[in-house]
Structures are given as structure tokens and as C-alpha cells.
Amino acid sequence: MVNFSLEGKIALVTGASYGIGFAIASAFAEAGAEIVFNDLTPELTEKGLAAYQSKGIPAHGYVCDVTKENEVKALVEEIEKEVAPIDILVNNAGIIQRIPMHEMTAQEFRQVIDVDLNAPFIVAKTVIPSMMRKGHGKIINICSMMSELGRETVSAYAAAKGGLKMLTRNIASEYGAYNIQCNGLGPGYIATPQTAPLRTEGHPFNSFILAKTPAARWGTPEDLAGPALFLASDASNFVNGHILYVDGGILAYIGKQPQ
Ligand code: NAP
Ligand code: GCO
Numbered sequence: 001m002v003n004f005s006l007e008g009k010i011a012l013v014t015g016a017s018y019g020i021g022f023a024i025a026s027a028f029a030e031a032g033a034e035i036v037f038n039d040l041t042p043e044l045t046e047k048g049l050a051a052y053q054s055k056g057i058p059a060h061g062y063v064c065d066v067t068k069e070n071e072v073k074a075l076v077e078e079i080e081k082e083v084a085p086i087d088i089l090v091n092n093a094g095i096i097q098r099i100p101m102h103e104m105t106a107q108e109f110r111q112v113i114d115v116d117l118n119a120p121f122i123v124a125k126t127v128i129p130s131m132m133r134k135g136h137g138k139i140i141n142i143c144s145m146m147s148e149l150g151r152e153t154v155s156a157y158a159a160a161k162g163g164l165k166m167l168t169r170n171i172a173s174e175y176g177a178y179n180i181q182c183n184g185l186g187p188g189y190i191a192t193p194q195t196a197p198l199r200t201e202g203h204p205f206n207s208f209i210l211a212k213t214p215a216a217r218w219g220t221p222e223d224l225a226g227p228a229l230f231l232a233s234d235a236s237n238f239v240n241g242h243i244l245y246v247d248g249g250i251l252a253y254i255g256k257q258p259q
Contacts, residue, residue: 003235005032006028007033010088012088012123013092015037019193024224025059028232033088034083035059038061038064038093060079067118086130089137091141098197108156124182127139137175137179139168139171140183141184144186145245165184181231183240187223189250213248215248219246
């Protein structure tokens with residue numbers, strides 16, 4: 001029988017108090033995993049803990065900024081001591097800045113690269129040694145349409161998510177021999193706080209996205225749960241360095257002709 005169970009597995013999902021990370025962690029819990037997540041502030045972490053609790057999920061929540069190497073090292077040590085070594089890492093925490101490139105400061109650009117590219121490197125390099133010792137591990141990097149496509153105002157985000165795609169392939173190449181699989185999950189346009197500014201009443205981006213998506217709807221965080229579970233489970237043990245796009249068909253489609 002194909003094994004999608006995560007029974008006995010410890011999963012760390014970064015930035016998972018709500019949104020895509022929360023939906024993925026909830027699905028992992030349903031499949032039997034013990035959930036660990038972090039967020040930036042005690043308030044958000046508490047809110048996340050309450051949200052998991054309301055679903056009957058006994059998650060462990062920590063405060064940690066994933067861009068800070070010392071905080072990530074302390075987080076992973078604490079998880080290993082208080083829970084157990086991590087079997088599954090989902091690099092989910094991310095930010096976006098929508099600013100025309102010629103108006104963006106180098107500091108704003110760096111901040112996006114720091115959270116969306118440097119942090120997945122930091123968290124992955126910190127958990128990989130114990131995965132090597134255990135002889136298995138799953139790393140899932142949350143990529144984006146912007147791992148493949150560009151668009152106005154998202155230069156830093158596209159540079160980071162394009163880089164994350166290649167970091168994914170490199171981790172797969174470097175650690176595949178240790179039975180560590182590293183894959184990317186590339187969401188299309190998903191209704192979360194990150195995309196809230198694009199979904200306001202009458203915003204032209206809303207109809208633009210519907211016309212670009214064969215499924216003709218925004219995705220939901222729950223749309224990502226099944227594909228993430230596949231990549232976290234033994235069912236994908238020979239899938240490595242792959243980016244699984246969950247986009248309602250955007251990357252396959254030229255877009256609907258205007259009427
Ligand atoms: P979201 O609603 O903005 O949630 C992102 C989470 O990451 C928040 O909890 C955020 O905390 C946390 N975070 C940000 N910086 C952090 C840091 N330095 N340390 C720890 N946590 C941090 O985003 P989402 O839409 O669920 O997106 C999750 C991931 O999917 C991101 O990587 C995003 O780029 C990617 N993605 C989203 C979409 C989409 O359409 N929504 C599509 C493709 C890819 P705060 O609340 O404190 O900021
Ligand atoms: C944007 C969006 C995107 C999405 C997502 C697409 O401004 O174009 O925010 O970047 O959030 O990453 O896959």
C-alpha cells in the first residue's frame with residue numbers, strides 16, 4: 001500500500017500561525033505528525049497555538065525570526081531537546097514587497113531576499129545534520145509562480161523565489177545520497193493575508209488572475225495540503241529536486257482572451 005502516513009514524524013513548519021503554513025501543518029497533523037511551528041512574535045505564536053488547539057492539534061509553538069542564524073540554531077536545539085529531532089522541514093515563512101524596482105531601496109530588496117531565500121538556507125542547513133544522522137529527511141521549500149514568471153513590482157520576491165528553486169535543486173543534489181529529499185511547492189494565487197491587497201473590491205488584479213487561471217478561482221491554503229503531504233511522506237521517496245506547482249493551471253495557460 002502507498003504510504004502517506006506521517007505517524008511518528010516531527011514536522012517543523014516555519015511561519016505557520018495562519019495562512020498556507022497553518023493549512024499544511026494541519027494536514028500533517030491529520031496524517032499523524034507532531035507539529036512544531038514558529039512565528040515572529042509571542043502574540044502571533046499564541047494566536048497560532050490557539051488556532052491549532054481549536055482544531056484539536058497539540059502543536060508546539062516557538063518565537064523565532066528565521067533570518068537570524070543564532071535564533072534558528074537555538075530553536076532547533078530546543079525542539080530536539082523538548083520534542084525530538086526534525087524529520088520534515090517546511091520553509092514556509094515569507095514576505096513580499098510590491099514596489100516598482102526603480103523606486104525600491106537596496107535595503108528593501110535585501111529584506112525580501114533575507115526572509116525568502118537566506119532564511120530557508122539557514123533553517124535547512126541547521127536541520128540537515130540531524131537528518132543525515134537519522135538517515136532520512138524531507139525538506140519542502142515554498143516557492144511561487146514567481147519562481148518561473150516575472151511581473152511588475154515584485155523584483156525582489158521573484159529573485160528570491162527563483163533562487164529558492166535552485167537552492168531546492170542544490171539541496172537535493174548535495175544530500176540525496178543521505179536519503180534526504182528536498183522539493184519545492186509552488187502555489188499559484190492563494191487567498192491569504194499576503195495577497196489581500198490584490199483582492200480588494202474592484203481591484204483589476206482579481207479579474208486578471210481569474211482570467212489567467214484555468215480553474216477560474218483563487219486557490220485556498222487547503223488546496224496545498226494534499227500536494228504538501230505527498231512531498232512529506234514516503235510516497236515521494238524517489239521524488240527529489242522537483243518543484244510541484246499547485247496553481248490551478250496558470251503555468252500551462254496563455255490566459256483567457258478579453259471579450
Ligand atoms: P502570509 O499569510 O503572509 O504568512 C507568512 C507567515 O510567515 C506569517 O506568519 C509571517 O509572520 C511569517 N514570517 C514572515 N517573516 C518571518 C520571519 N522572519 N521569521 C518567522 N516568520 C516569519 O503568507 P502566505 O500567503 O501564507 O505565504 C506562505 C508562503 O507561501 C510564503 O513563503 C509565500 O511567499 C508563499 N506563497 C504565497 C502565495 C499566495 O498567493 N498567498 C503564493 C505563492 C507562494 P507575520 O505575520 O509576523 O509577518
Ligand atoms: C504578486 C503575488 C504573488 C503571489 C504568489 C504567486 O504580487 O504577484 O503576491 O507573488 O503571492 O507568490 O505564486
